[in-house]
Amino acid sequence: MYVSAASDFSDATPGLRFDFDSSRFADIFQQRIFHDGQTLFREGDKSNCVYQIVEGVVRTSKLLVNGRRQILAFGYPGDLVGLSHDCRYHNDCEAIGEVKVKVLRTNACSACFDDDQETAQQLMRLAASEVCNMQDHFLMLGRKSAAEKMASFLLTVAHRAGRKDEKGIVLDLPMCRSDIADFLGLTIETVSRTLTKLRKERMIHLPDPHSVRITSIEKLRNLADRQD
Amino acid sequence: MYVSAASDFSDATPGLRFDFDSSRFADIFQQRIFHDGQTLFREGDKSNCVYQIVEGVVRTSKLLVNGRRQILAFGYPGDLVGLSHDCRYHNDCEAIGEVKVKVLRTNACSACFDDDQETAQQLMRLAASEVCNMQDHFLMLGRKSAAEKMASFLLTVAHRAGRKDEKGIVLDLPMCRSDIADFLGLTIETVSRTLTKLRKERMIHLPDPHSVRITSIEKLRNLADRQD
DNA sequence: CGTCTATTTGAGTTAGCTCAACCGTCGTGG
DNA sequence: CCACGACGGTTGAGCTAACTCAAATAGACG
Numbered sequence: 200m201y202v203s204a205a206s207d208f209s210d211a212t213p214g215l216r217f218d219f220d221s222s223r224f225a226d227i228f229q230q231r232i233f234h235d236g237q238t239l240f241r242e243g244d245k246s247n248c249v250y251q252i253v254e255g256v257v258r259t260s261k262l263l264v265n266g267r268r269q270i271l272a273f274g275y276p277g278d279l280v281g282l283s284h285d286c287r288y289h290n291d292c293e294a295i296g297e298v299k300v301k302v303l304r305t306n307a308c309s310a311c312f313d314d315d316q317e318t319a320q321q322l323m324r325l326a327a328s329e330v331c332n333m334q335d336h337f338l339m340l341g342r343k344s345a346a347e348k349m350a351s352f353l354l355t356v357a358h359r360a361g362r363k364d365e366k367g368i369v370l371d372l373p374m375c376r377s378d379i380a381d382f383l384g385l386t387i388e389t390v391s392r393t394l395t396k397l398r399k400e401r402m403i404h405l406p407d408p409h410s411v412r413i414t415s416i417e418k419l420r421n422l423a424d425r426q427d
Numbered sequence: 428m429y430v431s432a433a434s435d436f437s438d439a440t441p442g443l444r445f446d447f448d449s450s451r452f453a454d455i456f457q458q459r460i461f462h463d464g465q466t467l468f469r470e471g472d473k474s475n476c477v478y479q480i481v482e483g484v485v486r487t488s489k490l491l492v493n494g495r496r497q498i499l500a501f502g503y504p505g506d507l508v509g510l511s512h513d514c515r516y517h518n519d520c521e522a523i524g525e526v527k528v529k530v531l532r533t534n535a536c537s538a539c540f541d542d543d544q545e546t547a548q549q550l551m552r553l554a555a556s557e558v559c560n561m562q563d564h565f566l567m568l569g570r571k572s573a574a575e576k577m578a579s580f581l582l583t584v585a586h587r588a589g590r591k592d593e594k595g596i597v598l599d600l601p602m603c604r605s606d607i608a609d610f611l612g613l614t615i616e617t618v619s620r621t622l623t624k625l626r627k628e629r630m631i632h633l634p635d636p637h638s639v640r641i642t643s644i645e646k647l648r649n650l651a652d653r654q655d
Numbered sequence: 656c657g658t659c660t661a662t663t664t665g666a667g668t669t670a671g672c673t674c675a676a677c678c679g680t681c682g683t684g685g
Numbered sequence: 686c687c688a689c690g691a692c693g694g695t696t697g698a699g700c701t702a703a704c705t706c707a708a709a710t711a712g713a714c715g
Binding site for chain 2 (some may be wrong): 263
């Protein structure tokens with residue numbers, strides 16, 4: 200489970216922000232580093248920690264028996280991963296590159312912080328707002344073309360982690376093509392072709408495979424929710 | 428937002444059950460009937476009610492600007508719809524056929540029931556378990572073929588609202604083909620053809636368009652999460 | 656009986672998939 | 686230092702699952 204705690208990621212969750220009060224939780228907080236590809240947790244593991252990303256990016260995913268994979272979300276700084284309604288994690292979570300997290304131990308079989316009503320309410324709102332983000336992901340998976348998916352994805356990352364400079368907006372894509380493919384429900388080839396297509400249509404530059412410069416955010420927005 | 432409150436819907440949320448203590452909420456509870464196609468709420472509406480389905484089925488959905496639609500979930504008796512993390516609903520919700528609901532007025536801008544910690548915790552767990560259900564829906568939308576989607580869908584409905592008799596499991600499908608199509612990310616034609624295909628492969632009978640009899644649950648299960 | 660709507664079925668098209676080749680980068684070992 | 690293989694990404698060619706468009710069928714209802 201993935202929860203966005205930053206205010207400026209999704210238009211659907213404006214102004215929502217959540218910072219753990221570290222002093223209050225000093226006894227249960229702990230910083231930790233994960234390296235590229237390392238697992239934070241796996242589906243089915245007993246869940247006794249919630250993680251808040253401090254630096255870097257993680258991916259949460261589910262596997263089908265035959266090896267097909269769906270990436271549920273990319274977790275950026277501020278986001279929470281690992282919330283569960285029972286004692287188990289319900290998806291895998293891995294680091295993409297170097298990732299620094301705060302580890303928050305939860306009491307036995309609950310992520311509700313029974314003893315702290317205020318925090319529980321914060322988590323409730325976060326969970327509800329995460330449901331909201333997931334709903335947009337549904338729309339994308341079920342009802343958008345490859346180009347529309349890619350445009351939506353780039354805009355989301357831009358909104359989340361884009362840096363503005365004189366020539367436009369610059370993004371890092373630390374995840375590999377197969378991560379993007381499994382997030383959007385496409386193949387790596389289609390991801391690659393679609394990026395090339397957006398480049399040829401002068402919406403983006405691709406200085407290298409893991410950097411994107413958005414050169415026309417208007418075109419990209421038109422594509423992401425086209426009217427036809 | 429949709430929350431499953433019944434224990435036996437998803438294998439991922441075993442044993443989770445939630446019944447509002449009506450006596451405790453007598454002052455804010457109210458029963459209400461909605462007729463086929465009637466709207467419980469629309470995306471963007473101010474959210475001051477949560478609904479628990481008592482009889483019938485509802486659909487929650489989101490619309491793309493161009494009219495494309497994604498159905499997020501079908502709400503069955505026991506389920507909660509209309510939870511929000513802010514003051515607004517983030518999807519549409521309509522009745523399918525005659526629907527009886529309990530209406531639960533929430534205080535101004537919160538579904539957290541600030542004054543009732545126990546209920547707040549229940550809702551938290553429900554929201555988390557709903558996220559869990561949604562994750563399975565992701566896998567289906569992003570990574571399954573039409574036949575696999577249909578098989579998964581039928582099994583889910585069977586688990587939720589199937590009746591067992593001497594010849595197998597019988598389901599009602601009160602929703603129309605276009606609802607199913609928009610839930611699975613397919614077209615109505617593909618839904619229809621896929622049902623016909625499952626019928627010809629002797630997994631189901633179709634006595635009429637809104638009834639299904641599962642004749643081989645094993646075949647259906649194999650198809651839903653095939654190993655190849 | 657005619658109209659309307661939902662569903663099914665058929666025929667042809669296409670977006671995205673599969674399979675394969677190719678390219679550039681990087682780390683390793685001779 | 687270079688050769689080599691591994692890996693991630695891009696591109697091409699052909700295929701196919703699902704889509705679009707169209708027509709046929711079947712109930713429901715006035």
